[in-house]
Amino acid sequence: MGMSSPSMQPPLLHIKSLPIRCQHFQQRSSFSSSFFPIFPKSTTTTTTKTLILNPIPRKPSNSNKLATMPQAANHVQAAVSEVLKLIQTSPPTWKSALLSNVLIFVAGYRILVSGLSLSGIAAAFLLGTLTWRAFALPGFLLVATYFVIGTGATKVKMAQKEAQGVAEKRKGRRGPGSVIGSSTAGCVCAFLSIFGVGGEAYYRLWQLGFVASFCTKLSDTVSSEIGKAYGKTTYLVTTLKVVPRGTEGAVSLEGTFAGLLASISLASVGCLMGQINASEAIICVIASQIANLGESIIGAALQEKEGFRWLNNDAVNVINISMGSIIAVLMQQFVLQNWRM
Template identity: 75%
Template sequence: MTTTITTTLPPLSHHHLRRTNLPSFHKPLISTFPKPSPMHFIPLTRLRSTTGSNIIIPNLPTLHNAILLVQSSPPTWQSAIFTNLLIFLLGSPVLVTGLSVSGIVAAFLLGTLTWRGFGPSGFLLVALYFVIGTAVTKVKMAQKEAQGVAEKGKGRRGPGSVIGSSAAGCVCALLSIYGAGGKSFTRLWELGFVASFCTKLSDTVSSEIGKAYGKTTYLVTTFKVVPRGTEGAVSVEGTVAGIMASILLASVGCFLGKIKVAEAVVCVLASQIANVGESVIGAVLQDKEGFKWLTNDAVNVINISLGSILAILIQQLVLRYWLP
């Protein structure tokens, strides 16, 4: 026989329960450090190579800051100067083939102004002009030198040539930087900028190709046959090459978004009218008594200014009623 014993336990009250104080984890055990400021620069890292020489390399934050500076939008004077210093240092082997030392200094000022006014796309347009212009200047250099029609210094251009080629573009850049005329005029200054370099590239290519390959050169005012290199002379070969160069640069400007398709046509048209005007000035006035001041650089300024102004006038008088 089995006997069952039942025991009744008293209920537990809250006095019997002990509260255990456990550590709180609502705060992180590891403190977080503040993120470095984007403009915070850390000193360069100095390493010692196996040969014992010191190697200085920039650390990652510094490189990051440099990239941010180059990518500044809209461009600032600081970003324009820094970017041009970097480009000119890396591109110095190419620059010295087409420019004298003083010409490089003038080109640096032009590049800085262009980057500040029209950004990387404007700078790229000027760089393309420089590359093509330098290349055609070198074409058949020995032949040109033998005929006495080559550019001085093996085609390396000085500050006068740089200024003569870019004066109108620099004015357009300054007008854009300081907002002359308000936002509605910004596109006009871009158009004038592109047109000025289309004009100058067309002039350079037509002149250099004409001196290298022109079979017959004619004086633009009388169509009389004259020797190559005569002021105011034109050739079929040079003229065709100049038109193609203008079309190329205007197309690049359109591709980069600086101008519209119809405005690219305007740039080509304005450049050819300006180049004819330059040839007339060269034939009628240059090297004549009382016009000794009218040097090639001075004529270049007149030429590119005329091309720039014509493009703006055509846009205002014609295209503004057709383009949206």
């Protein structure tokens, strides 16, 4: 049989006991004599005891972990402070605009995906970053308000619109073409502001054009979607003939009124955010209605006609919002300025 490995045996501790003195008293023998007294005999004995020790493993101390926890908390707090400081940078930088949009888009992804395709979200991210860089948080909130109201109007009576064949594709989720077509004029105004075209005196003018462009587009979207959902009678704007819902260039009383309210609402948001004043808000509303009337005329007269096949909805959107932005700027420069004088 093989011997067990020494490493498997518990350690032995040999303890040598202290000498123990024992006194042995001998009984008197019958042969002992009184002349030979018996004295106690002292003997010394040594005993060896073996103590077996089983080592108990020591648990690691938590003191190191507890010591590092405050340090980790301090690092997190410092990082959060740096992020907030960067977001609040004034005037905004590209870095602060990018970081702000990343945080907002991650937090609001579920809302975004309800109204945009994935490629549409990518286009909206670029728009949001540009908007934050040019007009900071107020401009971003204006675009966010436009998106929420426009998406809500698109979803109204979606099943009915689909049954009639007038609903937006992908359950109303807009793609990059729609995002770009709806924001082209606003992006131009944002770039003009970023590069300081015209100096400080023109900054508010570009901001006015930015707000007016989104007021125009929101009014167009809401009037179209509410008209398709609730419009009792739709008329072709060029001939006033009754036409089916969803016809290009068709308008309805219900849709027109809803679009007007949407434009007033968004202009009010811009006014509350300090982007425009009350008189400029009125200009945005008037410009949006004039531009939408022009867009309806273009749709009825040219869209889907021979030689104008390129004039799809996205192209018409660019023309529409550009008209709204330009009309607002011209009204501010030539009408409002002269009226104040």
